[in-house]
Amino acid sequence: MHTQRTAVAALALFALAACGTEKGTAGSSTPAEPDVPLTGTGWTVDSVSADGTVRKAPAGAGIAFEKGRVNGSSGCNHFSAPVTVKDDTLTVGAATSTLVGCPKNLQGYETALHKTLTGRLAVHLSGGKLTLRTGKGDSVTLKRKPAERTPPLVGTAWKVDALTDGASMSTLPRDTAGTARLTFAKDGSVRGKLGCNRVSGMAKVTGSTVTFGPLTTTRMMCKASAMTLERRLLKVLHGPVRYGIQHRALTLTAHDGTGIRATA
Structure with a gap:
């Protein structure tokens, strides 16, 4: 059975936020930017761009946002991590991941994903597309999954x-x-x-x-x-x-x- 590790270079780590509320300072007439609303949404990973190379994500690579955490699959390993959000910036916490030995054609993609999705990430959300970008310009692009009916516990x-x-x-x-x-x-x-x-x-x-x-x-x-x-x-x-x-x-x-x- 594979053991766990805490990934310092976090796997796909993203922010969860409730719908934006005004957070301006007391006495201010201008409300603060609302946090990016991602809680309860699911996404497929489209591609990772790191060090000038764009890598398409394998089938099955995706994430789902819960309150305070993100869970998902890189297409090979599963991962889970805490996240925070302020306005349009995500701050990534430390992740845990399974340690399945992946096929060679997935190793480069997973390595790029680990390297890119760590620390502070700028968020751009437009329609069904989500882009997470590092300070030096590397990025992860995701596509919104169609809404799915949550399966019931009984009968599934x-x-x-x-x-x-x-x-x-x-x-x-x-x-x-x-x-x-x-x-x-x-x-x-x-x-x-x-x-x-x-x-x-x-x-x-x-x-x-x-x-x-x-x-x-x-x-x-x-x-x-x-x-x-x-x-x-x-x-x-x-x-x-x-x-x-x-x-x-x-x-x-x-x-x-x-x-x-x-x-x-």
Whole structure:
């Protein structure tokens, strides 16, 4: 299983801001510029321009803005980072990223992305296009994703694609990718697969909490990596667990801060 690192040269890190409000100084008749409104939006990365070279982003490269954070994929690795915004300037915090070994044709793009999206970035938002630019002129260009219906927790098939621990995130073992899935049913049951064995049980949804009852599993023996993943998932899927859905991503977080991320 891949370990986490804190990326000093942050991955795609962007600002989240509520719709602009007037923030002028007391007694001033001129309101301040509103912050760039990005919270709740999703974007595909079009290209990265760094050191005079423009690199097109691979399929699947994109980001989604939440309150105070940005999550996304470089087309190979997943990332998450805190961000702040003031007027039309983004300030990038430190990011965490999965460490999947990417194909050679993606390495140059990821390296350029890491180098470009760090520190203070000027923002230009026009229609469905967003440009983030460094002080020396390197930039990242993004395109607005069409609005998507947020999938419901119940009735959606969720594919587990990462393990979380606080703000950090790690990918699943290579030979278990795509094998862990969960589906919550209207009758309060939950069924799925944990990378090796099938699982079933009851799960009560109340507000932003899912409370799992005892889960039963089949008794197959699998590879060590699959069994390790299964134990991690069963530890999370126990008792009350906090859940959240952003765009097409579901997070389930246990009381100790460990959790899982899944996509619809």
